Amino acid sequence: MLALPDFPVRQRDFLLEILRAITSQLELGEVLRRVLRASVIMLAGQVGIVALKNQDDGLFYVRAYSGINAEKIPLLNEKLREILDISATGDYADLETQLMAMAASLSQELKQAVAMPLIFANNPLGLLIVFRSYQVSPDLNDVQILQSFAFQTAIAVHNAQLYERINQERQRLAAILQHSGDGVMILDSALNILQVNRAFEQMTGWLADAAVGCNLDEVITWQRIEQDDLRDVLAQGWFQQKPASETFYVEGDLLRRDGLIVSLGITYAPLFTTEGKPGNIIANIRDITNFRRAQEMQNVFISTVSHELRTPVALIKGYASTLNRQDAQWNMNVVHQSLAVIEEEADRLAELIDDLLTASKIQAERKVALQLADIRLDMLGEQSVERFSTQSSRHQFALSFPEHFPAIQSDARRLRQVIDNLLTNAIKYSPNGGTITVGGRFTDHNVTFFVRDEGVGIQDHEQSRIFERFYRVDNNLTTKTKGTGLGLYLVKAIIEAHNGTISVKSTPGKGSTFYFTLPRD
Numbered sequence: 001m002l003a004l005p006d007f008p009v010r011q012r013d014f015l016l017e018i019l020r021a022i023t024s025q026l027e028l029g030e031v032l033r034r035v036l037r038a039s040v041i042m043l044a045g046q047v048g049i050v051a052l053k054n055q056d057d058g059l060f061y062v063r064a065y066s067g068i069n070a071e072k073i074p075l076l077n078e079k080l081r082e083i084l085d086i087s088a089t090g091d092y093a094d095l096e097t098q099l100m101a102m103a104a105s106l107s108q109e110l111k112q113a114v115a116m117p118l119i120f121a122n123n124p125l126g127l128l129i130v131f132r133s134y135q136v137s138p139d140l141n142d143v144q145i146l147q148s149f150a151f152q153t154a155i156a157v158h159n160a161q162l163y164e165r166i167n168q169e170r171q172r173l174a175a176i177l178q179h180s181g182d183g184v185m186i187l188d189s190a191l192n193i194l195q196v197n198r199a200f201e202q203m204t205g206w207l208a209d210a211a212v213g214c215n216l217d218e219v220i221t222w223q224r225i226e227q228d229d230l231r232d233v234l235a236q237g238w239f240q241q242k243p244a245s246e247t248f249y250v251e252g253d254l255l256r257r258d259g260l261i262v263s264l265g266i267t268y269a270p271l272f273t274t275e276g277k278p279g280n281i282i283a284n285i286r287d288i289t290n291f292r293r294a295q296e297m298q299n300v301f302i303s304t305v306s307h308e309l310r311t312p313v314a315l316i317k318g319y320a321s322t323l324n325r326q327d328a329q330w331n332m333n334v335v336h337q338s339l340a341v342i343e344e345e346a347d348r349l350a351e352l353i354d355d356l357l358t359a360s361k362i363q364a365e366r367k368v369a370l371q372l373a374d375i376r377l378d379m380l381g382e383q384s385v386e387r388f389s390t391q392s393s394r395h396q397f398a399l400s401f402p403e404h405f406p407a408i409q410s411d412a413r414r415l416r417q418v419i420d421n422l423l424t425n426a427i428k429y430s431p432n433g434g435t436i437t438v439g440g441r442f443t444d445h446n447v448t449f450f451v452r453d454e455g456v457g458i459q460d461h462e463q464s465r466i467f468e469r470f471y472r473v474d475n476n477l478t479t480k481t482k483g484t485g486l487g488l489y490l491v492k493a494i495i496e497a498h499n500g501t502i503s504v505k506s507t508p509g510k511g512s513t514f515y516f517t518l519p520r521d
């Protein structure tokens with residue numbers, strides 16, 4: 001004969017089991033399954049479900065079930081929605097009917113449903129329902145049993161949702177940290193590195209695996225630093241007591257792990273524990289190499305441009321005030337020569353201003369406006385050589401174009417500017433004279449134009465930089481030669497506006513050849 005189950009004892013055992021499941025951090029699904037099993041057994045039911053409210057859409061979905069097949073779940077989800085509409089109106093008489101309809105839709109054998117909401121801090125989180133194949137009048141004991149299980153389940157669901165939210169938050173933060181363009185490093189209060197991100201690896205050359213666990217001083221090795229370092233301010237009491245500390249910024253040149261130097265700015269921010277004790281230090285690291293370079297470029301630009309402007313202005317002023325002297329009589333020859341100088345210098349000023357304006361326009365708009373027409377580059381080359389050959393007696397000029405050079409759609413004024421710039425440079429940077437050759441070649445698809453000199457040449461590592469805005473090679477000759485470092489920047493912009501390319505081949509001490517290639521169509 002079967003012994004009748006000792007209800008209070010079994011209920012207590014089940015409660016203990018559920019509690020154990022919750023505290024041993026079993027996955028929520030498993031906790032729900034155990035609750036369901038206990039509820040169904042204790043209420044002598046046939047079918048049980050736990051439905052939870054989805055945090056995104058606010059609807060209820062079955063999350064655990066027993067005594068039914070999986071195919072029934074979509075139907076149950078639908079019925080749940082109807083029930084919850086009713087329960088929202090507080091009409092529980094109808095709730096009973098709805099639950100019965102739900103039971104009938106599952107199986108004709110089910111005659112009764114006992115439901116209990118899962119509530120935590122007044123928030124409905126879900127519903128626990130047990131269906132029975134017989135009907136008995138509502139029993140207080142049944143309700144109490146289910147209530148005790150529902151109470152525990154609500155805690156488990158609340159914790160799980162909290163955990164999930166924290167987890168999502170953590171993942172979001174980890175993604176921000178990993179993909180941030182700034183380097184990030186987290187230190188403990190003894191300045192040991194706990195975590196770094198990808199940008200940090202790229203900036204310092206230290207991979208996370210190697211950096212984590214090291215002390216700050218092993219990884220952040222300044223070659224030059226502009227003010228106190230973190231250690232100094234720590235010694236002065238920074239990061240000792242909340243809330244005295246603010247962020248601390250240092251800037252300098254860092255020796256990377258691979259021996260290269262990089263300019264960095266680091267902002268250290270203190271983080272205190274809940275007891276107000278020093279916890280972590282968060283370092284935000286920014287690569288300021290480009291900023292430094294831009295600053296340097298600006299300084300160079302200001303000094304070059306003011307120098308370039310001052311020379312013609314001084315000449316114009318000198319000649320004009322000489323001509324204007326009341327105590328002197330100038331013959332027509334001197335007057336003409338002086339006026340010619342004034343005109344020439346004024347032209348140079350206008351050209352310089354024009355270059356500056358074009359450069360700033362290109363920088364702002366990132367394009368050059370073109371007026372296209374059919375242009376023969378060999379003819380432009382010839383005309384420029386003719387003009388330039390009268391300017392220098394130290395250089396010989398040669399032309400090297402094949403016959404039937406094709407015309408291309410391009411902007412004559414802009415290309416003349418390109419050729420003139422290349423020729424000016426060829427003369428400027430071959431102070432000992434030599435031959436300057438202007439020539440070209442063509443294929444079915446494109447035309448190439450070149451200017452070759454036998455001058456000082458350009459070192460390999462400088463060859464890509466000479467096309468940058470305001471960049472001038474740092475050598476004796478450049479210092480002595482007038483220029484703003486704008487010429488090749490404009491040349492490149494104009495050629496690229498024509499969908500062309502520009503390049504240079506050069507051997508230091510032997511000479512350079514600048515090529516540009518433009519498409520024929």
Ligand code: ADP
Nearest residue numbers: 425426429457466472473483484485486487488
């Ligand atoms: P600028 O001549 O005004 O300095 P550019 O932009 O025309 O500026 O040229 C940039 C730098 O490239 C020059 O300062 C010079 O050092 C180098 N360079 C240009 N053309 C030549 C050349 N033909 N031979 C050697 N160096 C050159």
